Structures are given as C-alpha cells and as structure tokens.
Amino acid sequence: MTAHPPALSVRGLNRAFGGLVVAADIDVELARGDRVALIGPNGAGKTTFVNLVSGVLKPSAGRILIDGEDVTARSDVERARRGLVRSFQVSRLFHDLTVREHIELAALQRLGRTDRLFAAIGRMRDIREDVDKLAEDLGLVDVIDRRVETIAYGQQRLVDIAMSLALRPKVLLLDEPAAGVPRPESERILAAIDRLPADIAVLMIEHDMDLVFRFAARVVVLAAGRVVFTGTPAETATDARVRAAYLGSYGQEGARHAG
Numbered sequence: 001m002t003a004h005p006p007a008l009s010v011r012g013l014n015r016a017f018g019g020l021v022v023a024a025d026i027d028v029e030l031a032r033g034d035r036v037a038l039i040g041p042n043g044a045g046k047t048t049f050v051n052l053v054s055g056v057l058k059p060s061a062g063r064i065l066i067d068g069e070d071v072t073a074r075s076d077v078e079r080a081r082r083g084l085v086r087s088f089q090v091s092r093l094f095h096d097l098t099v100r101e102h103i104e105l106a107a108l109q110r111l112g113r114t115d116r117l118f119a120a121i122g123r124m125r126d127i128r129e130d131v132d133k134l135a136e137d138l139g140l141v142d143v144i145d146r147r148v149e150t151i152a153y154g155q156q157r158l159v160d161i162a163m164s165l166a167l168r169p170k171v172l173l174l175d176e177p178a179a180g181v182p183r184p185e186s187e188r189i190l191a192a193i194d195r196l197p198a199d200i201a202v203l204m205i206e207h208d209m210d211l212v213f214r215f216a217a218r219v220v221v222l223a224a225g226r227v228v229f230t231g232t233p234a235e236t237a238t239d240a241r242v243r244a245a246y247l248g249s250y251g252q253e254g255a256r257h258a259g
C-alpha cells in the first residue's frame, strides 16, 4: 500500500506585518483524522496562521499542500474546493435566511451549483438529504426553518460548523468555535466537535485547556509567530517552554491558560 500524503502540509511559512513577525518558519503537518489544537498567547499569530493556510492572506515565503497538492498559489475558494475549509464566521451569516438555507448554500457551493439557488433545491434530493443529515448531527433540526437572526448565538456557531461540513472538508480549521458561548450551549458545540467525521483532519485554535485536553491528540504552541512546542496535551500543560512563552507575553493570565 502506498502511504497517504498528509491531509495538510505547511512548510516554512513566513509573514510579517510591517516590522512585526507573525509567522516565522512554521512547519505543521496534519494526517487524515488528526486532531490538533493550536494554542499560544494573545497576538502569537494563531488567527494569522489560519488566514495564511486558508488563503485569506498571502505568505511572504512557504508552501501549503493539501493531500500532496501544492495550493500556495490558489485562492481561498479554490483551496476550499480542494477540501481545505475554515469555519464560517457568525458575522458572515445572512440574517434573513433560515438555518436550512444556509446549509443548502454551502452544499450548493461545494457542487458549484449556486446559480440555481433555492428555487431548485427542493428537487435536488442529494442536497436535501445532506442538509437533513447535518442538521440532525449538529442538533439543529428544531430550528432548521428559522431565520438565523432569531436563534441563539451558540446555535449560530453550530450553523457555521454545519456549513463547513457541507463543503465535505478533508481539513477543517476552527477558530475558537465555542468562544463567547455560555454553557450549557457550548457543550452542544463540543459534542458536535467530538462527533466530527473521523477521517477529517481538524486544527482548532483554542484557549481553554479543558477543551484542548478533550479534543486534541497533539498540541502546537505558537509564540511570536514561531512554533515553540509540539506535544500531547499533558506534555504541553507541564512544559517549561510553554509556560515561558505565555509568561513572556502576558503574565499570569497566560500561565493560567497554559497550566
């Protein structure tokens, strides 16, 4: 059997904003099914990393490969079509559309059929089945026909995740999916993440170490744009370099997050 290429391979990624280095020779690899948490103090470059990988920002150097294919020169939309998907952001939801219509839009985007829009969706059985299954998996059945502006924020974040999954990602990038969501609603988001399809590689930015322990097999720690540590959650929680990275940047607050 031939070895599978990594689902995502990031090599020698660099980027600065003026004099501020936000990505410095970052190498990260995700195999199929990987569950990786990306942590680091505020301003470490985590969101920038996701922007660079997803194609929203251009690196000054480095390469990004999806399933062995170099996509560095490709746009974010082209990368998404090849299976590299970042979660949508609640601020980008269309508040007049229902939950169902949002998931349908994403499913149509995957198939390149957005031109037909909703009028024809009723006749596209494949899409209807997809949408119903995702709504069920993410606990959105009860609100499926409600406009998203009328549902709770935590549910809107689940709509984000449903839309991302409708694109059938190979690699899913999640930027603090439960941030700002009160419990017990955040628990539904965590449960949905626990149930993500096993073969998708997932990289999640997360500050909450409880969630990191629950989700990740591997943790990548970023500080000042550099990978300063990679290890299991348990190793990460006790590593002196990780502690130093947090303390160096923002004192006791960081120590609490990392420890």
Ligand SMILES: Nc1ncnc2c1ncn2[C@@H]1O[C@H](COP(=O)(O)OP(=O)(O)OP(=O)(O)O)[C@@H](O)[C@H]1O
Pocket: 017, 020, 022, 040, 041, 042, 043, 044, 045, 046, 047, 048, 049
């Ligand atoms: N478009 C931009 N132009 C200039 N500076 C930027 C830009 N985007 C981000 N920065 C700066 O780059 C640094 C890294 O930001 P980034 O948002 O990637 O960090 P982060 O690790 O995600 O932080 P947080 O945990 O606070 O979200 C920060 O100092 C930020 O102010």
